[in-house]
Amino acid sequence: MxxxxxxxxxxxxxxxxxxxxxxxxxxxxxxxxxLMYTLMGEGLMREFTTEEDYIAKAYVRNMPAELESSLKxxxxxxxxxxxxxxxxDQVLQEIAEGERDGLLVFPDRFMQDMLAYEAGQGEAxxxxxxxxxxxSNSGAFRSAAVRFLDQLEESxxxxxxxxxxxxxxxxxxxxxxxxxxGQLLAGLLPMLIMTFxxxxxxxxxxxxxxxxKERGTIATLLVTPMKRSALALGKIVSLSVIALLAxxxxxxxxxxxxxxxxxxxxxxxAASYTALDYGLLFAVILSTVLVTVAVISLIxxxxxxxxxxxxxxxxFLSVIVIVSLLPLFxxxxxxxxxxxxxxxxxxxxxxxxFSFESSVSDVVITVLVNFAAAGILGGILTKMFxxxxxxxxx
Amino acid sequence: MEELIQxxxxxxxxxxxxxxxxxxxxxEKTKVAVDGLSFTAYKGEVFGLLGPNGAGKTTTLRMLxxxxxxxxxxxxxxxxxxxxxxxxxxxxxxxxxSELKLEDFFSPNYLFQFxxxxxxxxQDKALARREELxxxxxxxxxxxxxxxxxxxxxxQKVSLVISLVHDPDIIIFDEPxxxxxxxxxxxxxxxxxxxxxxxxxxxxxxxxxxxIEKICDRVGIMISGKMAVxxxxxxxxxxxxxxxxxxxxxxxxxxxxx
Numbered sequence: 001m002x003x004x005x006x007x008x009x010x011x012x013x014x015x016x017x018x019x020x021x022x023x024x025x026x027x028x029x030x031x032x033x034x035l036m037y038t039l040m041g042e043g044l045m046r047e048f049t050t051e052e053d054y055i056a057k058a059y060v061r062n063m064p065a066e067l068e069s070s071l072k073x074x075x076x077x078x079x080x081x082x083x084x085x086x087x088x089d090q091v092l093q094e095i096a097e098g099e100r101d102g103l104l105v106f107p108d109r110f111m112q113d114m115l116a117y118e119a120g121q122g123e124a125x126x127x128x129x130x131x132x133x134x135x136s137n138s139g140a141f142r143s144a145a146v147r148f149l150d151q152l153e154e155s156x157x158x159x160x161x162x163x164x165x166x167x168x169x170x171x172x173x174x175x176x177x178x179x180x181x182g183q184l185l186a187g188l189l190p191m192l193i194m195t196f197x198x199x200x201x202x203x204x205x206x207x208x209x210x211x212x213k214e215r216g217t218i219a220t221l222l223v224t225p226m227k228r229s230a231l232a233l234g235k236i237v238s239l240s241v242i243a244l245l246a247x248x249x250x251x252x253x254x255x256x257x258x259x260x261x262x263x264x265x266x267x268x269x270a271a272s273y274t275a276l277d278y279g280l281l282f283a284v285i286l287s288t289v290l291v292t293v294a295v296i297s298l299i300x301x302x303x304x305x306x307x308x309x310x311x312x313x314x315x316f317l318s319v320i321v322i323v324s325l326l327p328l329f330x331x332x333x334x335x336x337x338x339x340x341x342x343x344x345x346x347x348x349x350x351x352x353x354f355s356f357e358s359s360v361s362d363v364v365i366t367v368l369v370n371f372a373a374a375g376i377l378g379g380i381l382t383k384m385f386x387x388x389x390x391x392x393x394x
Numbered sequence: 395m396e397e398l399i400q401x402x403x404x405x406x407x408x409x410x411x412x413x414x415x416x417x418x419x420x421x422e423k424t425k426v427a428v429d430g431l432s433f434t435a436y437k438g439e440v441f442g443l444l445g446p447n448g449a450g451k452t453t454t455l456r457m458l459x460x461x462x463x464x465x466x467x468x469x470x471x472x473x474x475x476x477x478x479x480x481x482x483x484x485x486x487x488x489x490x491x492s493e494l495k496l497e498d499f500f501s502p503n504y505l506f507q508f509x510x511x512x513x514x515x516x517q518d519k520a521l522a523r524r525e526e527l528x529x530x531x532x533x534x535x536x537x538x539x540x541x542x543x544x545x546x547x548x549x550q551k552v553s554l555v556i557s558l559v560h561d562p563d564i565i566i567f568d569e570p571x572x573x574x575x576x577x578x579x580x581x582x583x584x585x586x587x588x589x590x591x592x593x594x595x596x597x598x599x600x601x602x603x604x605x606i607e608k609i610c611d612r613v614g615i616m617i618s619g620k621m622a623v624x625x626x627x628x629x630x631x632x633x634x635x636x637x638x639x640x641x642x643x644x645x646x647x648x649x650x651x652x
Contacts, residue, residue: 002511002514003511003512006508006511006512010508013500013504014497014499014500017499018499212497215495215497215498216493216494216495217495217496217497219461219493219494219495220494220495220496220509220556221512222461223459223460223461223484223489223494223557224484224509224512224513225481225482225484225485225512225513225514226512227481388461388462388463392461392462
């Protein structure tokens with residue numbers, strides 16, 4: 001016990017004493033994720049929104065007199081175009097180059113033909129909208145024109161409505177705003193958390209175990225009277241603390257930048273988790289870190305060098321990612337059996353916590369199972385530290 | 395005389411990889427490194443294991459330090475078996491070999507304290523010992539310099555001092571003066587003589603004749619994993635130089651020199 005603390009203290013002194021290591025492991029990931037997601041969010045926003053008071057510049061051909069006043073209410077500066085139909089190359093070129101936002105072409109005698117048309121008899125009159133989907137302003141023009149024409153069509157031939165007024169009232173959809181938010185986070189966050197935990201662990205464990213083996217410093221520890229189990233547990237606990245820090249940094253970066261990434265479509269305030277939820281989540285994360293560190297430590301102990309360890313760890317990442325993606329596709333059932341599989345149970349339990357469907361007993365089982373798994377893996381690591389074949393293979 | 399180190403019929407065989415087989419020019423899948431080795435070192439003496447490269451000296455010392463397990467046979471250090479109670483053996487010996495490295499990131503001060511804790515040395519004792527050993531080896535001026543920034547010689551001195559952090563009665567050194575300049579080598583040799591004067595039992599391996607002649611009471615000459623000769627220095631030499639005697643023994647046991 002005492003020697004385990006000595007090892008933990010040394011590992012932490014090694015980590016926190018190295019400012020570069022602290023920066024690259026515990027600060028940079030979160031900072032990078034925050035900056036990257038924030039920039040991405042802003043870029044997306046710029047891409048898909050137009051300035052609110054933007055007036056589109058568009059051509060219109062054969063504008064029916066009956067529609068003139070309502071067309072002019074749209075945020076569009078119309079220019080009458082009298083050229084022939086189909087549209088001339090020059091106009092289409094202007095739209096392609098983004099100089100004009102679009103061209104609206106009504107057929108000749110549009111109003112008369114349209115009003116006289118009976119559904120199912122011959123071809124209906126066709127209104128053409130030329131636009132450029134690459135230009136967001138042109139896209140906005142198209143949407144405005146389509147909306148306008150849809151309304152026109154509805155107003156002349158409205159047989160029935162569905163959910164009239166939905167959207168503004170929102171009382172048809174009985175889903176709670178909290179649950180929508182929960183589903184979204186439940187699909188996304190477990191995977192992010194799992195990968196962050198994994199990257200936190202891989203940042204430190206191979207270096208601390210395979211690296212010490214490679215440099216011959218672990219042999220110096222092995223000639224001391226310390227029990228191999230103290231070394232194994234000391235390594236697992238201290239590496240878990242560091243991995244937790246690294247994971248936390250990435251997690252904070254993500255949480256803080258998510259609102260920016262999702263712009264205004266999502267109201268994060270709606271997902272209000274209680275202190276209990278956060279407590280349970282922390283317990284799950286902690287137990288997951290222990291298992292992950294233990295697995296990576298085992299792989300590292302078997303490897304001859306840090307490089308070999310990193311190569312050997314890569315497939316483990318794929319497993320983690322696949323397992324974490326299961327809830328996103330609503331695959332993989334919950335239930336008691338799922339609770340008994342380490343790491344998979346973490347994903348399912350976190351999914352439950354975020355979607356407000358977890359039970360404390362699920363979390364307790366998950367945490368206990370993970371602790372037990374970490375214990376067993378720690379036992380195997382102890383055996384590996386005792387084996388001359390593992391520790392001194394060259 | 396008290397028999398502090400008793401080595402009984404130690405055997406160790408290593409598996410050879412295909413690559414090693416090629417290097418050794420052999421088709422054998424295994425190599426016998428130590429082959430039924432027995433010897434005894436008495437309390438307060440310096441016992442030297444002499445032998446060419448590959449004779450099994452280092453393997454023997456690693457078995458005594460419990461880093462690797464013998465295939466058969468056993469060794470008792472201060473009455474404790476290396477196979478049955480390796481932890482107690484480790485607490486009673488100081489072991490130094492070039493394969494044991496110190497972490498570059500830490501200072502000698504930190505490492506001394508760290509290993510003192512692992513060996514269970516009380517704080518006040520550790521401090522006094524650190525002061526004494528650091529000043530003796532001139533480490534005190536570099537006590538706060540990271541090991542990675544020290545010279546090779548200084549690193550080796552720090553390794554040596556740390557291997558003795560718990561003031562063990564049995565000291566096992568593998569090639570203690572290898573890679574050291576003559577000045578540093580003398581500091582180490584003098585220190586070993588001091589330790590003998592304090593009543594410590596020292597087992598060292600080397601292929602340097604002069605080191606053996608200077609400090610060893612008894613010598614074992616190892617050839618191909620076996621003990622060829624083992625006796626006091628005077629009896630082995632019988633008036634000749636150790637070097638001449640070594641080549642005689644070698645011719646006798648291993649045939650002509652290649």
